[in-house]
Amino acid sequence: MVNVVGLGYIGLPTALMLAAHGVEVTGTDYNRELVETLNRGKTTFKEDGLDELFEKAVKSGIRFSEEYISTDMYIISVPTPYDKASKKIDASYVTAAVKNVLEVCPNGATLVIESTVSPGTIDRFVRPAIEERGLAVGKDIHLAHAPERIIPGNMVYELKHNSRTIGADEREVGERVKRLYASFCEGEIVVTDIRTAEMTKVVENTFRDINIAFANELAKICRSDSMDVYEIIRIANMHPRVNILSPGPGVGGHCISVDPWFLVGDYPGLANIILAARKINDGMPEFVLGRIYEIMKKEGITDVSRVGLYGLTYKEDVDDMRESPTLQMLECMERHLAGGRVKVYDPYIEAEVVANQYHGLDAFLEDVDLVVVMAGHEEIRKNGNRLKGKIVLDTKNIYAKGGNIYHL
Numbered sequence: 292m293v294n295v296v297g298l299g300y301i302g303l304p305t306a307l308m309l310a311a312h313g314v315e316v317t318g319t320d321y322n323r324e325l326v327e328t329l330n331r332g333k334t335t336f337k338e339d340g341l342d343e344l345f346e347k348a349v350k351s352g353i354r355f356s357e358e359y360i361s362t363d364m365y366i367i368s369v370p371t372p373y374d375k376a377s378k379k380i381d382a383s384y385v386t387a388a389v390k391n392v393l394e395v396c397p398n399g400a401t402l403v404i405e406s407t408v409s410p411g412t413i414d415r416f417v418r419p420a421i422e423e424r425g426l427a428v429g430k431d432i433h434l435a436h437a438p439e440r441i442i443p444g445n446m447v448y449e450l451k452h453n454s455r456t457i458g459a460d461e462r463e464v465g466e467r468v469k470r471l472y473a474s475f476c477e478g479e480i481v482v483t484d485i486r487t488a489e490m491t492k493v494v495e496n497t498f499r500d501i502n503i504a505f506a507n508e509l510a511k512i513c514r515s516d517s518m519d520v521y522e523i524i525r526i527a528n529m530h531p532r533v534n535i536l537s538p539g540p541g542v543g544g545h546c547i548s549v550d551p552w553f554l555v556g557d558y559p560g561l562a563n564i565i566l567a568a569r570k571i572n573d574g575m576p577e578f579v580l581g582r583i584y585e586i587m588k589k590e591g592i593t594d595v596s597r598v599g600l601y602g603l604t605y606k607e608d609v610d611d612m613r614e615s616p617t618l619q620m621l622e623c624m625e626r627h628l629a630g631g632r633v634k635v636y637d638p639y640i641e642a643e644v645v646a647n648q649y650h651g652l653d654a655f656l657e658d659v660d661l662v663v664v665m666a667g668h669e670e671i672r673k674n675g676n677r678l679k680g681k682i683v684l685d686t687k688n689i690y691a692k693g694g695n696i697y698h699l
């Protein structure tokens with residue numbers, strides 16, 4: 292039996308996938324409301340294929356509980372935020388979960404940390420949490436790290452098909468954890484040591500952050516000298532060894548905008564490109580604000596309350612707003628004493644999360660003259676014709692430029 296601890300964006304699909312492939316699973320979360328929702332037969336976020344997977348897992352007998360279960364295998368997938376000032380990881384959720392598991396687990400149990408952690412976190416925080424109970428790692432408790440790689444928007448598919456990494460102190464433990472993941476994972480599973488697994492995960496996300504930063508920097512350069520960045524990227528990408536990503540309003544999500552900071556925090560003075568990339572990407576919402584200001588001036592729009600941000604989530608076709616460029620931009624506006632006036636609408640966000648938020652496209656469009664496209668949602672792609680008559684700043688290059696359409 293496996294106890295999956297933490298039923299968020301990663302823990303829930305992982306628990307469901309294991310259960311749907313014949314593993315006996317209990318999913319544990321300290322959030323009572325979340326556990327009750329799952330026990331009422333409802334998933335807690337939207338994701339392609341998640342509801343179908345949930346049904347299969349329920350049929351296979353998955354259980355959800357606030358309690359930790361006594362068993363020999365745990366998968367811990369709890370949040371790992373970072374301290375905004377020091378940029379260092381806050382491992383407190385991981386260590387709290389480990390301590391709770393230690394309260395109930397039998398001798399010889401294996402703890403798989405799935406949460407993304409900065410390199411060295413398991414040595415610095417997890418091992419001491421075990422040892423301070425008088426337990427020996429490698430004898431009383433076995434440790435492994437199996438960082439996730441799935442992308443929101445295509446999680447269920449990627450969970451099954453991506454290759455993955457398992458880090459463990461002991462080869463035999465690594466192989467045991469590999470067999471567990473191989474129950475559903477069709478990709479190659481590499482077994483390595485824990486520090487290598489920790490570092491690899493953070494490196495993967497940092498690679499993407501740097502590459503997005505390059506695209507964003509090109510957008511700024513091209514804007515400063517009236518060149519078309521999208522045409523330049525399109526042509527450059529025809530080179531067999533060039534693959535430039537897409538510029539956008541910023542980098543959000545709980546992964547790419549966070550993990551590189553772990554390296555900056557831990558290796559100050561060494562992590563230079565990484566820091567520059569972070570600054571470029573974090574500066575994009577402010578750059579968009581500058582574009583809004585320019586366009587307002589050019590089009591004679593004088594009132595910020597006639598500007599509408601279309602898209603609140605951190606990227607297309609997900610309902611996840613964590614660190615989203617739109618939220619970053621709203622914060623930035625507040626710092627410039629212009630907060631609370633711009634209008635906001637996102638078809639994926641029903642809850643009231645920001646000021647002047649709309650819940651229908653018609654009402655939103657009625658109240659704005661300048662629409663700023665902040666996410667590449669399918670709905671926004673399809674609604675191009677409804678934006679006729681509006682000035683549009685399209686930060687995602689959805690609509691062809693010209694007429695009333697401006698780009699980054």
Ligand code: SAJ
Nearest residue numbers: 440441442443495496499536537539542543544546605606
């Ligand atoms: N973005 C751009 N331009 C691009 C691609 C993305 O501006 O060309 C923006 C997105 O709009 C978004 C942010 O970057 O705001 C991140 O989006 P994403 O789709 O690149 O990645 P995430 O954060 O959803 O998921 C990433 C993935 N990591 C990599 O691709 C290396 C995923 O595989 C990881 O599992 C996930 O982080 C994680 O949890 O670590």
